[in-house]
Amino acid sequence: MCCLSTCRVKVLEISGYGGxxxxxxxxxxxxxxLKYLETVKIGVEEDNNNNGxxxxxxxMTLDRVSSKCNIQFI
Known part of the structure; x- marks a missing residue:
């Protein structure tokens, strides 16, 4: 069983996301x-092929358990 479902994390920030x-x-x-997640800030690492x-x-197509979850790209 995963303990993340009980964590009250509201903000998650990820940098250097390459996919x-x-x-x-x-x-x-x-x-x-993360059912309490409200904001995910993601820094996308763009390559020379402009894959960002x-x-x-x-x-944006990934399912989210939290209806309040807003994804921001930084």
Whole structure:
């Protein structure tokens, strides 16, 4: 059982997000378990292929357990 569902975390800030398989899995886990989450601030690491747009779009499609959760890109 995951203890994140009982954590009262309201703000989560992530920097250097690159969209790797592991990072997406972790992001899905956070968004799916942190039911008190209100704000997620994500610093996307853009590469030379300008993949930042795709990373942002993919993050926005992830399910969130908290209806109050707002995702911001910094």
């Amino acid at each position: 790797s398989t592991g990072e997406v899995k972790q992001m899905r886990h956070f968004l799916g378990k 747009e795709n990373l942002r779009a993919n993050i």
